[in-house]
Amino acid sequence: MTQPERATEPETGTGTARARSAQDAGRPAHDTGQLAQDADRLAQFEEQRGRLWAIAYRIMGTVTDADDAVQEAWLRWQALPDDQQVASPRGYLTTVVSRICYDLLGSARARRETYVGPWLPEPLLDGTGGRLPLGAAGAVSPGSPVGPGGPEDRVTLDESVGMALLTVMERLTPAERTAFILHDVFAVPFPEVAEAVGRTPESVRQLASRARKRVRAEAPRRTVDRAEHRRTVEAFLSAVMGGDFDALLSVLDPEIVWRSDGGGKVSSARRPVLGREKVARFVRGLVTRGTQREGLRVTLAEVNGATGLVFVDTVGEQAGVFAFTVHAGRITEVDAVINPDKLGHLDLGLHLPLDPAPGSGPAPDRF
Numbered sequence: 001m002t003q004p005e006r007a008t009e010p011e012t013g014t015g016t017a018r019a020r021s022a023q024d025a026g027r028p029a030h031d032t033g034q035l036a037q038d039a040d041r042l043a044q045f046e047e048q049r050g051r052l053w054a055i056a057y058r059i060m061g062t063v064t065d066a067d068d069a070v071q072e073a074w075l076r077w078q079a080l081p082d083d084q085q086v087a088s089p090r091g092y093l094t095t096v097v098s099r100i101c102y103d104l105l106g107s108a109r110a111r112r113e114t115y116v117g118p119w120l121p122e123p124l125l126d127g128t129g130g131r132l133p134l135g136a137a138g139a140v141s142p143g144s145p146v147g148p149g150g151p152e153d154r155v156t157l158d159e160s161v162g163m164a165l166l167t168v169m170e171r172l173t174p175a176e177r178t179a180f181i182l183h184d185v186f187a188v189p190f191p192e193v194a195e196a197v198g199r200t201p202e203s204v205r206q207l208a209s210r211a212r213k214r215v216r217a218e219a220p221r222r223t224v225d226r227a228e229h230r231r232t233v234e235a236f237l238s239a240v241m242g243g244d245f246d247a248l249l250s251v252l253d254p255e256i257v258w259r260s261d262g263g264g265k266v267s268s269a270r271r272p273v274l275g276r277e278k279v280a281r282f283v284r285g286l287v288t289r290g291t292q293r294e295g296l297r298v299t300l301a302e303v304n305g306a307t308g309l310v311f312v313d314t315v316g317e318q319a320g321v322f323a324f325t326v327h328a329g330r331i332t333e334v335d336a337v338i339n340p341d342k343l344g345h346l347d348l349g350l351h352l353p354l355d356p357a358p359g360s361g362p363a364p365d366r367f
Contacts, residue, residue, distance in 0.1 A: 037082060044089040045077050051090075051186075052097045054161075058181045059101040060108065061121035061166050063345045069104065073097040091192055098182055098196035105174040112170070116264030118272060120335050121166040122342045123321040125310065126302045160185045163304050163323035163335045167259070168218050172211050179204045180211035221327040230307040232326045233300065237309060240287055241298070245280065252276040253330040263339035266318060279334070312348050319348050 052073060056066035073096045086092045112119045159165055160181070169177050175197050182188040182196060183204070190201040190208075197204060223229055232251060239247035258279045262268025273282045301310040301321075309322040321343065325333035337343065 034082070041077065041080075045074055045093065048090055048093050052093055055094065055181065055186060056097055056101050057124075058160050058166070058169075058185065059098065059105060059178055061170065062108075062342075063122045063124070065101070065104055065108065069097050069100045072100050094182070094186075094188060095192055095195045098178055098188075098193075099198075102174055102178045102197050105177065109174065116262070117268060117270040118259040118261055119170065120259060120261035120337050120342075121163060121170075121304075122345065123163065123308075123323060123337050124161070124304050125321070125346055125348075161304050162222075162306060162325075164220050164222065164325040164333055165215070166304075167335065168215055168220075169211075171218065172214065173207075175199065175204075176207050176211040176214075179207040180215065183208045184212060220325050220332050222332070223326050223328070226306070228329060229324070229326045230300075232329055232331060233307045233309065233324050236324070236331060237298070237300065240283060243287070245284065248280050248283065249276060251329075251331060252279055253327070253332040256330075256332055256334070258282060258334045258336070260336045261339050261342065263341060265339050265341060268336075268338055310348055319343055321346070321348075 049070065052070050053066055056069040057063065060066050060069065073093055076096055077093060080086070169180070172180065178197050179193050182193045183190060188196075190205050193204045193208070194201045197207075199207070235251045236248070238244075239251060254276050255274070256276055256279050258269070258273040260268040260270075260273075262270075269282065273279050296311065296313050298309060298311040301308055303309075303321055303323045306324070308324055310320070311322075312319045318338070319340070320336055320338035323335040323337075324331050
């Protein structure tokens, strides 16, 4: 990233220090002032960086695009004339990064329409995928009195980064998604949202309302109890690793949906697998193939803010991240990202044990 150059560390030796002091003393005042101004501008940007990345990821659904949007926002911030005063760096940068994402999303949607198989967002593990917190200062907290729609209609920061909701937001238009994320998640006032998408405040109010209704109608039901979610995923993993088909069926919702994103790069189901029996048989096939390989490791991990699974096949050099939606103690949706292009930002080795525990491999013979 292009940033003001950092001062080099002082060299040892009193002669060098004296020479540098003399050099600094002779530096023109306007140069010193410019350095101070650059440092101040950088500090202002860094203060907002986490929030900008959080907005960009939710609008784009990919780590790479979020990184690019924040980088471009920095370049535009850095290029502002020295004499231009920005009353609210936070508001200005929010508008800039949102506009960048809004423009990017149009072309991204066109590419996703020709994608091989289901398109899923790039996953994050424990926040490491974004190199920044999933949350950000200034986002809506549950119960905040933040305007039309009421707090009960708003999406919390944790919900908005979940794989299931990100997938639903793929069905919104770029303008609807941007308006929804900015207003309903980050509490950006409609006049500022209007600047980001080039519409009137009343127009973006309607965009956010349409998006809110669609998200409410299409978002899967999910438990808000993190402990219940984790117990359900643990039960799924135990059934799979133990080869217990009946136990697997008991933890799957009758209308479960399993989506696999291989992007045509690896073997995967190119259409969603629907229904408990079909998903159970599909999982049985995955397990059977997996046990034919040595070095397969599976573990629990926090995927986009909720308990999921990570697997790595060190022999076949294949990996995947599974995100789960849980309701009433059963799994209603599974989003499996196995496209290697969507996992390159993750260090999956950090989330896996060095060696599989003896006897921890799946037991397909019981399936």
